[in-house]
Amino acid sequence: MYGGGYIFDEPNKRQLKEEQLHDDPVKLAEFEARIARGEKIEPGDWMPSEYRRQLIRLIEQHAHSEIIGALPEGTWITRAPGFKRKLALIAKVQDEIGHGQLLYNAAETLGKSREAMINDLLSGKSKYSNVFNYPAETWADVTVIGFLIDAAAIVNQVANAKGSYGPYCRALERICYEESFHLKQGHDAFIELATGTPAQKQMLQDALNRWWQPIMHFFGPPDKASVHSQKLMEWKVKMASNDDMRNQFLDMYVPKIRELGMTLPDPELKKDETTGKWSYTDPDWDLFKKVINGGGPCNAERLQVRQWAEEHGRWVRKALMNPNAAKVAPVA
Template sequence: MYGGGYIFDEPNGKQLRDEQLHDEPEKLAAFEERIAKGEKIEPGDWMPTEYRRQLIRLIEQHAHSEIIGALPEGTWITRAPGFKRKLALIAKVQDEIGHGQLLYNAAETLGKSREAMINDLLSGKSKYSNVFNYPAETWADVTVIGFLIDAAAIVNQAANAKGSYGPYCRALDRICYEESFHLKQGHDAFIELATGTPAQREMLQDALNRWWQPIMHFFGPPDKNSQHSQKLMEWRVKMASNDDMRNQFLNAYVPKIWELGLTLPDAALKKNPETDRWDYTDPDWDEFFRVINGGGPCNEERLQVRKWAEEQGRWVRKALMNPAEKRALPVA
């Protein structure tokens, strides 16, 4: 569902320059020539140290976001309105977990083990998307997630599917195909509430008001605050800037929201005819970094659920890795 655009905890400029000094100039030139030609880099190919590290961070954070992102929707499976909605939500949550597995596989080709990635998630060292540290209080929250957050994710993923690292691109091709169905499911539920009873419209408007800032945060800080975007875009690790992706999302989805008679909690939001881009109030970036660094309303809860699942599933992983050993099944 999620992630793919903004890379958290980027190293400082001096560290980037120091690491590039260790890359062999001739190999680096050949690598950048391949990138310029639009060729895909594969796991056995030579690559710069910083390219490998930023890809690991990007793909790992995307994988974590898929897994954590399934939690708020998963809690609504038994409460979804009607059997059809329950079935759709079950299928969607199952898909999101599968996307996480595809992405962990892609990240492992770069040399980091899945166990290390999971440990870094559970310790708080590795990040995931800001939007999954907020509560899903009502069914309208689930519809906003399913429509607008999935839409924002598709903007990221469709761009990065054209990137330079083969395993990630192939994973994203499959993920985007499935996400298109998730988006339709979210849009259908969104429309149903928007055209429903006054109480349903009020519930949807309230959810939209609460989620708008996290959605604007989703693409990451303004480009002027990004230290390494230019080099990462040259290497096709990032395929579009944060501001460009945010503008693409606004261009596609704000009119759809307004057409339904709903409002957005930003009086400055409008299309600028001179620049053909959207003007908007800059969201609170202190809040963004506070959430990313563990201070959001649901950070602790979401990680505790993952820690519980990791502990409860340990015996299964051990049995799979050592099938010859006899182990008694845990007593329920």
């Protein structure tokens, strides 16, 4: 265990195993009635084993995404243009790491230790968002991340903050407040490039072209292909479908991009004013699966960095968790 959070003791572990074998239908009906009434489920409450499993998967992946997501931007702290941008990027990266801590704590309340979560990340068993497996080649890439990827994340998180599991919802409320500042920072930098020199505008356009498909992938597979969405929505773990969130994002941000004179690399992208739905070229879902499963441009690099941090920080964690133990020398 790395830090705060509720970890199941042995009796609770045995109880969980029994629940996994058979969910009591009476308790299940009571649980679903509470969900229907809009009540929050808390860590000590009875919950179906599948609800617990899906929450662990969702929150753990979100936590990993916050930690891994700090890496591409973190490499630009020393190269950001001007002292103001450097300070803003430092603050943002610090916030993202803090978000990861909040989310790991929320996931721990469901019975999985942080150590197990980190081990599953490093082994490739646990996933994180596809967008963080692409390189930030220029300052414009960082700007697109700060504006559009953070915007996409806010669309997802604001919806899920109204969900059924109390610890996750409370963590998301705080995260959304801080992400709104990140969005303002990204929007400001985006505007500066879009209204700057021809070279700056072209750099931004190139970054938009590179990132558009990963952004469209961000919300996950279309509803017809999603294996988790229906049950998650029934239990109010997710509050909107993948396609609905993607459409909401397009509705909010495509006009902002076009107002600044930028274009998007999809000639099929247009809104049906009658239905309110956007049509677009279907992104390459085979590529999405490849990236999610470890075959993206930066998957190996991202996990290598986290492995290095895990190894070189182990002595600090041991000292914090057992301060009376013999001194442990840091890794050379």
